[in-house]
Amino acid sequence: MEQIYTIPVNEAFDKSIADPSCGCPFCTLYKKLQSDNLDIILGASMMEPDIRIKTNKLGFCGKHYGMMFEKKNRLGLALMLESHLDELRDDIGKKLISIAPVGDNARKRLDSLAHTCYVCGRIEFSLSKMLETALYLYEKDMEFAKKFKSQPYFCLNHFNRLSSLAKAKMPKKLYADFYDDLSAVTFEYFDSLRGDIKHFIKKFDYRYEDEPWGNSKDSVERAIRFLEGDLEE
Ligand SMILES: [Zn+2]
Numbered sequence: 382m383e384q385i386y387t388i389p390v391n392e393a394f395d396k397s398i399a400d401p402s403c404g405c406p407f408c409t410l411y412k413k414l415q416s417d418n419l420d421i422i423l424g425a426s427m428m429e430p431d432i433r434i435k436t437n438k439l440g441f442c443g444k445h446y447g448m449m450f451e452k453k454n455r456l457g458l459a460l461m462l463e464s465h466l467d468e469l470r471d472d473i474g475k476k477l478i479s480i481a482p483v484g485d486n487a488r489k490r491l492d493s494l495a496h497t498c499y500v501c502g503r504i505e506f507s508l509s510k511m512l513e514t515a516l517y518l519y520e521k522d523m524e525f526a527k528k529f530k531s532q533p534y535f536c537l538n539h540f541n542r543l544s545s546l547a548k549a550k551m552p553k554k555l556y557a558d559f560y561d562d563l564s565a566v567t568f569e570y571f572d573s574l575r576g577d578i579k580h581f582i583k584k585f586d587y588r589y590e591d592e593p594w595g596n597s598k599d600s601v602e603r604a605i606r607f608l609e610g611d612l613e614e
């Protein structure tokens with residue numbers, strides 16, 4: 382397994398054990414990949430022709446346009462937008478010499494553009510390798526298997542991805558053990574979160590005013606993080 386993936390995976394798992402408020406280790410990896418890729422795209426690689434070919438074709442999603450806009454490299458962004466707009470205008474304005482109905486070409490191009498983002502694509506490429514790396518390490522490295530069981534939780538998005546990947550890749554017996562460990566970590570947190578949300582609601586009843594908050598004070602934000610992944614910056 383390539384070290385470029387095993388090192389960051391181990392680091393994220395260590396970090397979540399040292400500080401459980403870091404939450405799901407794959408959300409940590411996602412955020413790191415996102416911030417690295419945004420830096421790269423608005424930095425050195427911005428003018429590279431082969432990257433420009435890709436950004437012209439794929440564009441970006443709304444979230445990543447927003448994040449690039451916040452990064453303050455407006456000239457870099459403008460240069461990228463200039464060639465993206467030019468190519469897009471050409472593509473959707475093209476009149477095909479065919480019997481295709483008017484507008485089909487534009488619709489096809491815009492439908493596919495709506496589902497592509499250069500940054501999302503780069504993140505997904507690395508993150509899927511990291512998920513595979515975690516399965517590999519779980520099988521081959523006992524220390525890592527221990528780390529896996531000591532995570533604060535896996536968010537539902539990454540729980541589902543790990544579970545599907547393991548089902549597809551692992552031998553039956555190993556998958557059963559893996560799923561036990563994965564669900565033990567996730568469901569324990571899931572249940573404590575449900576308790577915290579109930580307690581949070583109770584605190585709005587004057588009869589429970591003087592009861593301590595316990596762990597419930599930030600339970601609303603933690604529930605959203607658990608449900609949706611911790612995908613914003
Ligand atoms: Zn996650």
Ligand SMILES: [Zn+2]
Binds near residue numbers: 441442444498500
């Ligand atoms: Zn995106």
